[in-house]
Amino acid sequence: MAAARPLGLTMGEPAGIGGDIALAAWAGRALRPVPPFVLLDDPNRLAALADRLGLxxxxxxxxxxELAAVPDLFDQALPVLPVQLSVPVVAGKPDPANGASVIAAIDRAVELTRAGLLAGVVTNPIQKSALYATGFRWPGHTEYLAHLAGLPDDGTVMLLEGGGLRVVLATIHLALKDVAMALTADAICHVARVTHAALIRDFGIEAPRLAVAALNPHAGEGGAMGREEMEIITPAIARLQAEGIAASGPFPADTLFHAGARAHYDAVVCMYHDQGLIPLKTLDFDTGVNVTLGLPFVRTSPDHGTALSLAGTGKASASSLIAALHRAGAIAARRDGGLHV
Structure with a gap:
């Protein structure tokens, strides 16, 4: 059996809380253990930030x-694979001049993971507005990682979990007014198929049950409040069932997320971003995890943003990052045949 490999944690937006929570996760490992990871970041700015935070x-x-030695040295020091920043960081104030370093950390973590030197990629949140100023053309992390894997933007699936709930999204970063036009049976089936396979492979669920949410109130009320359920969602569910996937619905979203309903499925296929993220973050705001399905490598992320107002204050919670590290470690262990990372 191969030796255990560390996870690669990217810096994310350096003016955000990525550095804060990475340092806090390592500093608090005695109380809340984390899988060994190497942080791709600027070591000088991390040392200064640790001093500022009193860690x-x-x-x-x-x-x-030296990556193979990271699990052995992790208890003594925070391993950092250097990614130099272009300009000094001011907490809470993203500078596009550091955008190339943010992207370089992601690129290198993916490259090292695909080369087998890292077990998976855990990404700290990015500030997309700062990256757009540098010419970054992808809507977010998920689409950029698909690009690095040679997949189309919609080739991957965003799964979010927390509070005993898992949701996946048939459409992701779209204005609400554009969702109905973008929604297709093919898209729903793609998301469901990728989710079904990942729940078996990466989550150890032998026979996944997928609930499919409706788009309209009351699941369209027989067409009175919209025909998407009749013309798009129900036909997609029928196709999935014919393939042997345990998909059911469409269910009205207002009755789909309470405790009793959650007992009957392993994940919900949601039609748009907030339909899934509002209940998930209501149930578990602090430890939600974002998992990208369909990639040829493991990737997770904390389910929150850069929290610029908290950067450098010591008030940011590392709970979601710790959960993301554990989920990445668990998936990597399953793919490695049970090896713990």
Whole structure:
């Protein structure tokens, strides 16, 4: 059996809370253990940030050739694979001049994971507005990671979990007014198929049950409040059932997320972003995790943003990041045949 490999944690937006929560996760590992990880970041800014936060975090700079030793040295120091920033960081104030470094950290983590040197990628949140100023053309992390994997933007699936709920999204970063026009039976089937396979492979669920949400109130009320259920969603469910996937619905979203309903499915296929994220974040705002399904490598992320107002204050919670590290470690272990990372 191969030796355990560390996870790769990217810096995210350096003016956000990524550094804060990465340092806090390592510093608090005695109370809340985390899988060994290497942080792709600027070691000088991390040392200064640790001092500012009052955290005792010794930094150990490592090279690519030392990644196999990270699990052994993790208890003594925070391993950092250097990614230099272009300009000094001001907490809470993103600077597009550092955008290239943010992207470089993602690129390198993916490259090292695909080369087998890292077990998976955990991404700290990015500030997309700052990256757009540098010419970044993808709507977000998920689409960019699909690009790095050679997949189309819609080739992956965003799964979010927390509070005993898992949701996946048939459409993601769209204005609400555009959702109905973008929704297709093919898209619903693609999301459901990828989710079904991932629940078996990465989550250990032998026979996944998928609930499919309606788009309109009361599931369209027989066409009185919209025909998408009749013309798009129900035919998609029929196709999935014919393939042997345990999909059911469409269910009105207002009755789909209470405790009794959640006992009858393993994940919900939601029609748009907020339909899934509002109930999930209501149930578990602090430890939600974003998992990208369909990639040829493991990727998770905390389910929150850059929280610029909290950067450098010591008030940001590392709970979601810790949950994301554990989920990435668990998926990597399953793919490695049970090896713990």
């Amino acid at each position: 005792s975090v010794p930094i150990r700079v490592v090279g690519e050739g």
